[in-house]
Amino acid sequence: MINAYAAFEEKQVLKSFEYDPGELGESQIEIEVAYCGICHSDISMIDNEWGISVYPLVPGHEVAGTVSQVGSKVTSLKIGDRAGLGWHSGYCNQCAACNTGDHHLCVTAEQTIVGRHGGFADKVRADANSVVKIPDGIDLAVAGPLFCGGVTVFNPLLQFGVRPTDKVAVIGIGGLGHLALQFLNAWGCEVTAFTSSDVKRREALDLGAHRTLNSGDPxxxxxxxxxxxxxxxxxxxxxxWNLYLGALAPKGRLHFVGAALEPLDLNVFALIMQQRSVSGSPVGDPSIIEKMLEFTVLHDIKPVIEIFDMADVNKAIANLKAGDIHYRAVLSA
Structure with missing residues (x-):
């Protein structure tokens, strides 16, 4: 049996929940959860903001722990390995996206907390090909947020060939943004943080920004x-968004990794005349997660976290909703 915390209705507090995961699949692994980050996507799923939640729902897709079971066909992991699990818990491995290495774009990929149970639990299961080993140089306590928040802001650096000489700005210095500043600084970019908070302006400079701009002043x-x-x-x-579009250089890109739900209102001429682009991206495939983890070890990049006992999950969620987390909440199992 797996002991977890689940939402039984939308917008309700989580309660203790026990479930039988059944027999371990031949290509699956089971992770004994040590830590699990709380992402805003977990709250979106708890509250059914995207209309895809199924209850009872066990959130949690920033898992760090050790492998406790392996399926009969698993060769990439063994019991006792330090391992992490992010947004995806399995891929079809036969579509065009999977065949070209873009597993995170697989349209039938299994999502860790969509229609299945995630990591707010003592154990969680996933297909072995979605689980990534955690290097010894990374503390398990900070590893979880890298598997969603971290790879979400690291992936665009690879996807769009960001150069060390590029001038890059980050909007929003929170769970994602504070990691983006660290990655971009280590990448060699000239880094600017957009924020309207005096406190975050000072912290952004400590995290890697070379300068800050007041996003509250048009x-x-x-x-x-x-x-x-x-x-x-x-x-x-x-x-x-048109103000930010205007801040782009010719051929510049406005890239979304935060899930703004309202439609974009953009001046198309501002795109056409300066050959600018607007784009978005989700997380990254396992190979990108591996590269990101190597990069964090090399450059000593760490999420700034607040740790809560798993039993205090509702307090942690309430603090995150109130904007009182600095910068990423992590549950300790």
């Missing part, structure tokens, strides 16, 4: 016209 954004090769938005709220 005049500041207008003065930054034509400056950035890439702007990464990590927020999930509606902003005046």
């Amino acid at each position: 005049a500041v954004l207008e003065a930054a016209a034509g400056r950035f090769d890439l702007i990464i938005s990590t927020v999930n709220v509606k902003l005046d």
